[in-house]
Amino acid sequence: MIRIENLYKRFGRNEVLKGVDLNIPEGGIYAVLGPNGSGKTTLIKSVLGLVIPNKGSIKVLDRPVKGQWKYREEINYLPQIANFPGNIRVKELIGMIKDLRQKAGDEGTLIRMFGLEPFLDKKLANLSGGTKQKVNLVLTFMFDSPVIVLDEPTSGLDPASMIALKDLIQKEKQAGKTFLITTHIMQFVEEIADQVVYLLEGQVYYTGTLSGLLEKTGQKDLEYAIAAITSEK
C-alpha cells in the first residue's frame, strides 16, 4: 500500500530523515512513534507530497508519488496543527473541501458524533483549539478513502471525543482502511495500534508488534520501553 525506500530529507544543515525504509501493507493501524524531532511529521508529509525528499522513493498504491497529485484522492490527511483560514465559517469550510475534492462526504454523522452542530455558523478564528481539532477530524473522516494519515489526532480532545475518535478508527479499520498515525499518547497506541514503527534519529529503529517492542527492550510498559530506547541512544 505504501512503500518507502531509502528516504533522505535535509532542511538546511539539519538532516531529518537518513535512509528510511518502510513497507506498509493494506489494512490495519500503524503507529509511527519516536521522540520529538525524530522525523515523524517529515515522513508523513513526504508521503503526502508536502515535503519534497532529497533522495529515495515513495510509492502509494504501487504508484510513485514524486511530482504527482492525483494519488492524494486516495488519502485522507489530518494535519498536526489545525491551521484554518480564520475568516470563514465551519459550514463553508466543509462545503469548500467537498467542492475541491469532488467527492460525496458523509459529514452529517461526524458532526453529530463530535457535537459540532452549535459551531457550524461560527467563524473558525473564534473556535477553541479542541473544537478546531474536531472540525479537522470531520474534514479528514468525511471522505471514503483507502488510506488515512493522522498526525497527532488526539491533541486537545476531551475524553468523550477521544472515545468517539477511537470508535471511528475501529469502524474504519473494519472497513479495510489502512491507518498511519503518529502520537505521543502511549495509552492510545496500546489500545488501537496493530503495528508500531519506531523512528529514531531519522531511521527506522523497529517495526513490528507492540509486544515485540516490549520484548526487545525488556520493559513491561510501552512508555518505559520508549523512554528506555531514547535514553539509551
Next chain:
Amino acid sequence: MLKILKYSFYDLMRSRWSYVYFLFYLLLGMVLLFLNNDLSKAVITLMNIIIILVPLIATIFGVMYFYNSREFTELLLAQPLKRSSIFLGQYLGVAGSLTMSLVLGLGLPFALYGLFQSGAILNFSLLILIGGLLTFIFAGLAFNIAISNENRIKGFGYAVLLWLFMAVIYDGLFLLTLIVFEEYPLDTFSLIATVFNPIDLSRILILLKLDISALLGYTGAVFKDFLGTRLGFIISGAVLLLWTLLPVWSLSAKAKRKDF
C-alpha cells in the same frame, strides 16, 4: 485552478481591503475630474499616479495576501490538487480582484463624466490596460518574494525595496549614467535600460500615446522613432507581457520545490 481562483477571489471580495482600494480609486477619479475639469488633462494626471501607486499597492497586497492565506494554502496542499494550480489560482485571484477595483473605481467616474462620447477613450483605455498589466506584474513579483521568504518581515522589506528600486532608484541610476556618460551616444542604452523596468516602460508607452513625447526632449525623439511606430508599440507591449509571464513561470517553478 479555477476553483482556487474562485475561492481566493471570493475571499478577497469579502475583505475590507478590496473596498478600500476601490473607494480610493473612485475618490481619486472624481477629484481629478473636478480639479481638471477636462477629460484629457485628467488622464495625464492620472498616469503619473497610476504608474507609481498601482505597483506599490499590488506589491504590498500580494505579499500580504500570500502570508495571510498560509493556512488556506496548507489546507489545499494536502488535497488532491496540483501545486502550481494552487499558487496560480491564488495569484490570479489577487491580481484579478485588484484589477477589478482599478477598472471599476476609475471607470465609473470617468464614464459618468462622459468618457464614451469623448476622444480620450482610447488613451484612457490604454492607461487602464497598463494599470492592469502593472498590477499583474507586481503581484507576481510579490508572490515570488513571499514564497522565497518564510520570514514575513523580511518578505515585506524586500517587496517594498523592490518597488522603491523600480519606481525611484532605477530612474536615479539611469539619470546618473546619462550624466556621467553624456559624451557618448546613449540612445540605444536608454532604450534598453527602459525595457528592463516595467514602470519606465509603461510610462514611456503612455507618454508616447498621449503625444506629449516632446516633454522628453531629444531622447523623446529617439523613443518616438522606435516606440512610436507600430512595430515599437508591439515590441514594448510584448516586453510588458513578458514581464507579466516571467514571475508566473518562476512562481510555479518555486512552488514545485518548496517544503511545507
